[in-house]
Amino acid sequence: MATMIQRALLSSALVGAVAAAATCTTTDPCAGPTRCPATGELPFPVLSDYDFFQGSMVEEVPKDGVIPYTVVAPLWSDQAGKGRFIVLPEGGKIDFEAREGWGYPEGSIIIKSFYFDHDRRDPSAGSDTVETRLLIRKGGEWEPVTYLWNEEQTEATLLKVGKRVEFSFIDEDGASKDEEYIVPNLDQCRSCHERSDEMHSLGTVTPQLNFEVEKDGKMVNQLEWLAEQGLFSGALPAVDTLDRFAAPFDADAFELDDRARSYLHANCAHCHRDGGAANKSGIDFLRWETDPEQFGVCKLPAAAGAGAGGRLYDILPGRPEESIVTYRMNSLDPEIKMPELPNRVIDEKGLALITEWIAAMPVKECGVP
Secondary structure, X not given: OOOOOOOOOOOOOEEEEEOOXXXXXXXXXXXXXXXXXXXXXXXXXXXXXXXXEEOOHXXXXXXXXXXXXXXXXXXXXXXXXXXXXXXXXXXXXXXXXXXXXXXXXXXXXXXXXXXXXXXXXXXXXXXXXXXEEEEEEEOOXXXXXXXEEOOOOOOXXXXXXXXXXXXXXXXXXXXXXXXXXXXXXXXXXXXXXXXXXXXXXXXXXXXXXXXXXXXXOEXXXXXXXXXXXXXXXXXXXXXXXXXXXXXXXXXXXXXXXXHHHHHHHHHHOOOOOOOOOOHHHOOOOOOOOOOOOOOOEOOOOOOOHHHXXXXXXXXXXXXXXXXXXXXXXXXXXXXXXXXXXXXXXXXXXXHHHHHHHHHHOOOOOOOOO
């Protein structure tokens, strides 16, 4: 199985058509770049009914109107790789917003697939896709649906109840490992995507997409490229006037504070913000929050319970080992760990980043002027 990075454009398949008087060969438009989705009520029972991809579906070679995108600060998902796409209805356009809250037309679909490399030392060794999640715009709201891939990697079937999937791989040190991956149920999807009783897209926000990506062998701004694909209803503002997140692990290009704050936004702010599932904690991890106490510095925990681990502050400047944030990031105990879902593997790089960030803060005795 090729990795998603290596997935290249496949040639159109030809099918034979037998006429009554003669036999001739014609091109099936649905086998090439033309998209021919099934008609009927969404969601469809299997992923192939949407006709998003040409060739072998698992390779995710997009058909016309299936627009790929990526984010600069990804959400940790137990080391899964991800494929991301936007599909708009015919003639539909997105109403752009400078920060978040893009306005999608009815019938829009956001696609995200999750795959795991067979050998984490060598991506060319192949991968398996476990699930593909869709957000479907219906009745002015986002509806989350999940499709579970079969072992043959030929089809993905609608799944409503969630599932635990076991898979094996070779880790970075060359050791054979087994891992359990949780495919969330629909309620668990809502726990992250729902805010003030309304479902939201998390990745397709301006600061996540406002960075340089490679297209056709050259580097371009992704927002400008998406505008060129006809996604937006109006002219795009100058991208250098818009917010942008930092790549969390690119220390050569971005300052430590910017990297840590972007990481916390991507991994925590969907819950830790006004209207989010963890708003009672009183922590706001939005990147544009400017008050240090609001994003946890010298802040007493409001609802951590056992998750505090005997520590007094969410972030104690200069002392990550005494901070609740790093304590919870370093746990897989369901009563303690953060993020809550669906992690079964600690994000060691993320933990190291936030540890370094807190350690670099000037030591301060919280509560002392």
